[in-house]
Amino acid sequence: MSEIFYKSDFPSAIGRLFYIWSEDGSINFLVNDGKNFESFLESLKRKFPRCAVVEMRSDKIENEVTRYLEKKSHGINIRPVFVNGNSLERKIWEAAMTVPYGKVASYKELAAMAGYPNAWRAAGTAVGHNPVMLIVPCHRIIKSDGSIGRFGGGEKVKEFLLNLEQKN
DNA sequence: TGCATGGCGCCGG
């Protein structure tokens, strides 16, 4: 990674989005929380001190996200590249990406899918560290009793996304 | 090394 691109305040149906991406088109970070964005960007600069950090929007990312939020697609076709996260977290994120559009899984089920059948509590924590909302569809992970559970980007957003994927 | 921390699960009241 010789250049790191970032974009703040991309307007969307779920609020201002912030994302970080690479020249190969992969995405490293996508949130609707500016504070998390700032701290992640700083940590990235420390981790890759030789990389140039450039403000630059991505047509592909913005188009994919917009189409998804307008219900014109059933998912976002962008490859995430995780620049942080421990082994458990990455396995949890990978497992979450296998939950199809319009479906849900519980945190307990997700832990089992990732190969940690008893670590559902830790799985919840790991999902909370998801760096790329929508791409890793952590909004599809809900509680075992069917209630919605928590969400880094706000529970209203989680509800919005689940509702979006539900209706037809 | 221990211990507090979490986007949880399950049972009772």
Next chain:
DNA sequence: ACCGGCGCCATGC
């Protein structure tokens, strides 16, 4: 439906 309480587990300090 909404709480407490207790159990659960990998991480990080």
